[in-house]
Amino acid sequence: MFLKYIKKLFVIVLIVVSIVILGGVGGVLISAYIPNMTSIPALKDFGVFKKLTERVTIINKTEQVVIREDDSVEKIASQPATAVVNIVVSTDDTKVVKTEATTMTGVLLTNDGLIATYSEIPFTGIGFRYEVLLFDGTSHRADFFGYDAFTNLLFLRLNDGTNTPSIAFANSDDARVGKKLIALGNSFAEYQNRLSVGILRNINHTFSLSGKTVSSSEKLEGVFEVDFDVSKDFIGGSVIGFNGEMVGLIGALTIDNVTHIFLIPSNVVRESLSRATEGTLSKRPMLGIYYLSLTKTLALKMNVPRDHGALIYSSSGKTGLALLADSSAMKAGLQVGDIIESMDGTEITPENPLSLLLSRHNSGDAIDLLILRGGEEKKVKVQL
Template identity: 30%
Template sequence: MRFEDEQNLLNTENEEQRESTQEMEDLYPLEDGGNVENAFTILEPEKPPREKRRFNWKLGTTALISALIGGILSSYIFPVYVFGNLLPYPDNYFGKDVKQVINVESQDTTSLISAVAKKAMPSVVGITTETVQQDLFFGARKSQGVGTGVVVDHRGYILTNSHVVNNGSVERVNVVFHDGTNKEAKILWNDPSLDLAVIKVDGVNVTPADLGNSDNIEVGEAAIAIGNPLGMQFERTVTSGIISGLERSIEISANETIENLIQTDASINPGNSGGPLLNSKGEVIGINTAKIQSGEGLGFAIPINLAKPIVDQFIEKGEFSKVYLGIKGVNVDVFENATRTQLAEDKGVYVVEISKDSPAAKAGLTAGDVIVGINDQEIGSMSQLVRQLYQYRAGDKIDLKIVRNGEEKDLKVALEKVPENY
């Protein structure tokens, strides 16, 4: 296209644009005489200035308190009332990990101890003994001992420690009751391995103690001890504390250990031996023993459940019949140290000798076997074996678990009463 033609075309377009603009101005006249392009610009009306409002503190505070109360009602009080009174709690109401809630209630400790002492005191007795001892320089001479006991039956059966009656080797045993009555007693049974003994007094009105369940006691609960700590001059002294530990094992000598003891911080001294350890209900849960030399603040008691089968048999039959296996044995570690040999088992009772015609011999037990269990109870020592046998009576059959040449075996043993000449 030529230059002249291009120029004519451009002039024509400009003319058409001016005509269109004039038409718009005729239809929409501008008051301010502005250009027509400004007619297509929409201007927002100017907003009036906002009035500054003051905050109503009273209304705001009321609203905030109402919101808090509403939140508490909806999230705690209302659900607790509904689920606790009208509906049962859903299983997952408190979440997956439900923690035990322990309510601790304060109580008057002084009144508790006083009430327990008042209940148990009539059942606690003082025990004195006379023993004849041989002396190289002065010949035979008498020595006296003192201890405590607890009445366990209205017929005069009294439970105490074996060492209180010198393990049965005494000339005389004397008992002083709560009302001041003084009577001679006879020893019916004692076992140094348990440090328990039963003595009896006839012709005296006595008050038996309530026996508790030592399997149910817990560390931290109240413990009250009654005894004669420094002889009859301080008879029936009451000391208190808590249960400090359970299932304690104390080595008495190289070959003797007392196991499954109750530990308490109630003061227990020589003379307290044989006296009761009581719970908050005034029930006997243990028999105190001062045979164990311990540090200050440490006392020990034999669980009453260990003595219960013995006491029950005395109450039922008037006598106690001990069963036996018929073996001589030692702890595995003692045997290994003495012989410098290594056994297959770390714990148990090594059988050194079998008595002829004994229950062990009849069951096929042989020297060299290691006893590791009776029924479902593990046996780790000779003292533990002796204590376990006290739970059975003549005629009872037990499953004796042994290790023979590194192989475990089960033997059926029918227990028998200990022969008089055994």
């Protein structure tokens, strides 16, 4: 009797649980599908669907996610712009200043008034006077501090001990194509900053400041190219990233009647600054060759056996056009057609060109070169 009662109770409980489960599932199905079924013309007029949809509330909520970039160029450039200066150069024997020829943009690199600008003309300090206009409009006299023929950088220093702002250096080795940049220049008619925005378009490892289609062992090789249009008012000014740090200093060079605007990478500027403050700019070494930095493409084009290194080169094949007379290279027996593969064990590549490796030495140093000549490698010691 008791077992019969238990079985009956179990059946009742099972029936109740089943009803609850089926009801819940049904509710989910109704709430999910009934609203959509009412959109079917054949069903929307049935009363049951009308009643059910009256109790269904559909909430359409649109969320707008905005990713904001602080694109206020003026705000980003406001602090670095205080390190951009206007340089006016005159001579001691005349009071007439030719504005276009002697007015330049410069950058304050240190807080004690050390300035760098780009100039193919050395302005060595003999017979020249320098007047510098700071960001606040004040005028200061400056003295010649040094000229780096390797980078075409001219250094001046304020001579009144004024405490100045200075630009922050970025690590240019971290620069990548596509990086957003801001160029800072001057408007010389009325002192104020000019701004131009663009991107790093290319890292040109084989562009040389030699001013020729071949590279020089005594001139920087490897610059940044940018996509924004800058006038001569920007030359000597700085280019910063969106973090306000200087990525490079603007230079210009005319080759075969075409003017090229480029950036001297900030790490190169920093190294040149170190030499200027140490007084070793005059100790830059001289090897005395013109060469082509080999790449895979150039090696295939010229049918040479190496895709890296420095090929001592003259389009005419004449030694006198590739090696300077009485130079260290000529005295060491280097020849046109030699491929310099390495220096002191460091392989020469587009990222580590010959001139850059040489720039780390001083006049009087001895270097060991590994060259390829006539299919055979040989070591050559050179006294710089």
